[in-house]
Amino acid sequence: MKGLSKTAVVTGGNDGLGREMVLSLVRRGWDVAFNYLTGADRAASLVAEVETLGRRVLAHQSDVGIKADVDAFYSAVDEWGGTPDVLINNAGVQTWSPLLDLAEEDWDRVIRTNLKGCFLHTQAAARRMAAAGTGGAIVNLGSGCNLLAFPRLVDYTASKGGIEQLTKVAALELGPHGIRVNCVAPGAIETERTRAEVDDYSGHWSPITPLRRVGTVEDVAAAVAWLAGPESAFVSGQTLLVDGGVFSQAVWPAY
Numbered sequence: 001m002k003g004l005s006k007t008a009v010v011t012g013g014n015d016g017l018g019r020e021m022v023l024s025l026v027r028r029g030w031d032v033a034f035n036y037l038t039g040a041d042r043a044a045s046l047v048a049e050v051e052t053l054g055r056r057v058l059a060h061q062s063d064v065g066i067k068a069d070v071d072a073f074y075s076a077v078d079e080w081g082g083t084p085d086v087l088i089n090n091a092g093v094q095t096w097s098p099l100l101d102l103a104e105e106d107w108d109r110v111i112r113t114n115l116k117g118c119f120l121h122t123q124a125a126a127r128r129m130a131a132a133g134t135g136g137a138i139v140n141l142g143s144g145c146n147l148l149a150f151p152r153l154v155d156y157t158a159s160k161g162g163i164e165q166l167t168k169v170a171a172l173e174l175g176p177h178g179i180r181v182n183c184v185a186p187g188a189i190e191t192e193r194t195r196a197e198v199d200d201y202s203g204h205w206s207p208i209t210p211l212r213r214v215g216t217v218e219d220v221a222a223a224v225a226w227l228a229g230p231e232s233a234f235v236s237g238q239t240l241l242v243d244g245g246v247f248s249q250a251v252w253p254a255y
Contacts, residue, residue, distance in 0.1 A: 005056070007081040008228065010034040011064050011121055012091030014043040016191045017141070017217050021088055022046060024221035025228065026055045033058035033077045033084070035091070056081070064091045064117030074124045083132040086228045087125040089118040089140040092159075094193075099154045107155045114159035118166060122181070126174050135178025139227045140167050142185035142239060144247045160185075164239055171237030180236040182227045187243020189215040210245035 008025045012018040013034025019042075022032050032050065036043045036059065043059045050057040058080045062069035077084060092114045095106040118140055129136035144150070145157040146164040164183055171181040188194070188205035195201045202214045223242045226232055241247060 006030045006085050008032045008086040009084045010088040014039050018090045020217035020221040024225050026050050031056040035060045035062045035073050065112035070120045083128045084125050087138045094156045096152050110155035115162045129179050130177040137228050138181045139224050140183045142183045144187050146185045168237050183239040184223050185241045186220050187246045
């Protein structure tokens with residue numbers, strides 16, 4: 001039983017943004033359960049790191065887009081920590097392909113993981129929060145794709161746009177249960193994955209970002225932690241762009 005401690009659930013928690021979100025919440029006094037699909041060694045190293053910080057942690061291998069896996073994960077969470085106070089829907093995949101060449105199986109995989117996974121976890125966690133009557137917070141990971149069309153990211157853009165609308169309707173329906181639902185939409189964030197997209201990732205994105213730098217995983221995790229915590233107690237149904245201003249500017253011809 002978790003007693004007076006706070007319990008957070010983070011999907012896709014063993015790598016990149018998810019790993020930093022786990023550690024950010026842990027440093028703020030949360031116990032954290034996270035799932036992962038691949039990378040058992042990285043999950044084990046994260047568990048060890050969290051334990052050195054004196055918090056409880058649960059790692060569970062499961063696929064966010066398969067209901068049986070999601071049910072098994074929350075059964076484990078029920079036994080380990082009880083009703084989650086916070087859910088962070090972070091798990092996501094991405095494919096690069098023009099619309100005319102996009103394979104059906106890639107479309108299905110991205111939509112199933114990103115959008116269906118967000119739905120399944122929101123439903124499972126919110127049912128528990130509503131039954132407990134203690135409220136809670138859900139934070140979904142969106143993207144600059146929420147606002148703008150990105151070429152060669154057809155399935156990813158569709159999934160992230162769907163997540164923003166899912167955030168709004170979930171906030172509407174879950175609000176009477178005291179459950180807040182918000183979305184964090186990162187811009188150009190330097191991670192192992194994004195560095196592989198192009199040579200000199202920072203050099204490409206910094207000049208067109210008003211703050212003249214790319215974002216870090218710490219930037220995103222801090223925003224997520226704020227929306228998960230009591231400081232944002234009257235914020236729901238919103239999308240917070242963490243992008244250094246890059247998506248606030250219009251395309252403008254050079255003089």
